[in-house]
Amino acid sequence: MIKKIFSMNQFLITIFALVFLMAGCDNSPSGKTYLVATDTTLVPMSFMSVGNDIIGFEPDLMRALAKEAGINIRLINVEWAGLFGGLITKKFDMVISSVTVLEERKTRMSFSEPYLKSGLALVVRRNQEGINSFADAKKNNFLIGAQIGTTAYFFLEKDLSIRKKGYQMYGHAVADLINGEIDAVLGESTGTLFYKNKHKPLFEKIQMVGEIMTNEHYAIVLHKEDTELLTQINSALQKILKDGTVARLHKKWDLGQAAQVPKVN
Numbered sequence: 001m002i003k004k005i006f007s008m009n010q011f012l013i014t015i016f017a018l019v020f021l022m023a024g025c026d027n028s029p030s031g032k033t034y035l036v037a038t039d040t041t042l043v044p045m046s047f048m049s050v051g052n053d054i055i056g057f058e059p060d061l062m063r064a065l066a067k068e069a070g071i072n073i074r075l076i077n078v079e080w081a082g083l084f085g086g087l088i089t090k091k092f093d094m095v096i097s098s099v100t101v102l103e104e105r106k107t108r109m110s111f112s113e114p115y116l117k118s119g120l121a122l123v124v125r126r127n128q129e130g131i132n133s134f135a136d137a138k139k140n141n142f143l144i145g146a147q148i149g150t151t152a153y154f155f156l157e158k159d160l161s162i163r164k165k166g167y168q169m170y171g172h173a174v175a176d177l178i179n180g181e182i183d184a185v186l187g188e189s190t191g192t193l194f195y196k197n198k199h200k201p202l203f204e205k206i207q208m209v210g211e212i213m214t215n216e217h218y219a220i221v222l223h224k225e226d227t228e229l230l231t232q233i234n235s236a237l238q239k240i241l242k243d244g245t246v247a248r249l250h251k252k253w254d255l256g257q258a259a260q261v262p263k264v265n
Contacts, residue, residue, distance in 0.1 A: 034071060034229075035092035036062055037078040041169055044253040045098050045190060048077070057253040058096045061115060062220075064245050069236035071229075081149060081168060084109065087221060093229075095221040098188060100151045110224050112233045114217035115246060117260045120152055121189040125177060126207045131184070133210035138162060142183035145173035151216060152186040178205050188216075190258045217262070238264060 038046045038058060046056040054075045066073040073094075078086055083095050088108060098118070101111045122134045122144075131137055137144060141163060146152035148166040156164040165182055167173040173185045185191075189212045192203065220237075222230050240246055241264045250261050 032072065034066075034073045034094060036073050036075050036094045036096055037083055037086060037092045038062075038075055038095070039080040039083060039097045040077045041080070041171065042098065042191070044255070046096075057249055057255060058098070060249050060252070061240075061246060062096050064240050064249070065220075065233065065236045068239050069232045071232065079168075080147065084149075084221075087223065090223065093223070093226070094233075098190060098218050099221050100188075100216045101219050102151065102154075105221075108224065110222045110226065110230050112220040112222070112230065113237055114219050114262050115237060115241070116218040116250075116255075117215065117262050118189050118218060118258065119212035119214040119216050120155060120186060121191070121208050121212050122210055123174065123177065123185045123187065123192060123206050123208050124183070125180075126205055128183075128207075131209055134186070134213060136209075137184050140183075144184045144186050145176060145182045146186045147173065150187070151214070152188070155214070156186060174202070174206065178202065190255065192258070218259075 038054065040047045040054055040056075042056075044056050046054065046058045049055045054077060059075055062073060062075065076092060078092070078095075080097065083097055083099070084105075086092055087095050098116075099105075099111075100118075101114065105111070122137060124131050124137070131140065131142075138159075138161075143163045143165060144156060145165045145167055146156055147170045148168060150170075153164075153166055156162050165173075165176075167176075170185070170187050170191050173182065173187070174191075176182045177185050189208070192206065192208055220233055222233070241261070247261050250259070
């Protein structure tokens with residue numbers, strides 16, 4: 001009986017030791033898994049696969065970055081309208097979703113160093129003639145659509161003379177454009193990549209006109225107080241920018257001239 005009790009104690013000690021060792025194998029020093037929110041509505045930046053997995057340039061980037069930083073992450077799908085509110089209320093720890101770095105956003109959130117350079121671009125119907133720039137669209141009193149809460153919509157709001165219509169999703173604005181409900185769509189230069197990659201018949205009905213209108217930078221968004229995590233993220237990001245990982249992902253997802261990998265010192 002004593003031997004049996006001793007054997008059971010040895011067994012329990014062994015189990016506890018194994019559990020402790022398994023916990024020690026966690027990539028994250030704290031053992032924490034960080035929730036990272038992304039809006040999966042833009043191919044190829046972030047979208048859902050046929051098997052319902054979150055894939056795309058940004059999910060791949062975030063996974064490579066987490067591996068380099070030695071942290072655990074779990075990507076979750078959150079609609080654009082809920083990204084910033086969810087971050088501020090700590091429903092998740094980070095956001096990666098083609099978020100442009102803006103001074104007004106910095107008052108409530110922290111941003112990593114940029115991982116892509118992009119900008120605003122105007123899209124019209126392919127058969128539209130005489131419109132070669134945003135200035136042309138404005139002069140012709142076009143009704144211009146944009147996704148609410150984005151830099152494109154903020155840009156339109158600054159000029160009261162512009163006729164505008166807000167949408168919850170960029171794709172809804174493009175659908176209305178094709179159907180003749182609006183005259184143009186203003187959005188990120190990466191916006192048309194969805195149609196180029198997934199809906200070529202629709203891509204053939206639209207065209208980007210003029211130059212990229214602004215210089216914008218995409219960055220990962222974090223809580224203001226997470227300074228240690230921000231340092232980890234920035235350090236890892238610099239490494240995968242320098243070793244060519246980000247450039248390889250840019251090529252893998254065929255981002256082309258719509259977005260550029262920033263140069264590093």
